Amino acid sequence: DTGVSQDPRHKITKRGQNVTFRCDPISEHNRLYWYRQTLGQGPEFLTYFQNEAQLEKSRLLSDRFSAERPKGSFSTLEIQRTEQGDSAMYLCASSQGSGGAAEQYFGPGTRLTVT
């Protein structure tokens, strides 16, 4: 068990550019979650998948954001036409099972800076 991994760890981009982040969950975890964390705040939920199905999306996830988990394993989060307000830490987590009791295991995050 190598834990949840995220790539890249840091990304600096110019406003208006598109960026894509990748998350590899713990193997055999069927649920995968994306959160966003800004300085001084707790993580905020963005979206989650059960296998390849996207089951919930936050209202925070504007139409510039899209997430996929095509084969039920790794996931990508794409932000189009980035804005300075998108600067944040993007966290990925995974868990096993379909109920709500299982704890989520978090990756190290991708820090996005939009200049």
Next chain:
Amino acid sequence: AQSVAQPEDQVNVAEGNPLTVKCTYSVSGNPYLFWYVQYPNRGLQFLLKYITGDNLVKGSYGFEAEFNKSQTSFHLKKPSALVSDSALYFCAVRFKRGNQGGKLIFGQGTELSVKP
């Protein structure tokens, strides 16, 4: 609105003294409750959770948490603090069912500082 409150931005404790990090929630029904810790430049680490049963839950690194249904609180405690416990602590809740059964709702975090 569903929310989690950590009323203290920072808690300062001397090494060896007991510590408490407070958490209250405003969520309909009986959610699952979690505590996570975040060290600098590292991801969130799971500490403990309350599902059902005994109101006192024991977790990693000697931490425990007490669930109080009437006060809708889930305070994190440790009998004897270590300098290495210094970190950012997050309380979180999760709905038991329904289409909101996946996401965690986090508090804003409490910075714990343990001085030698």
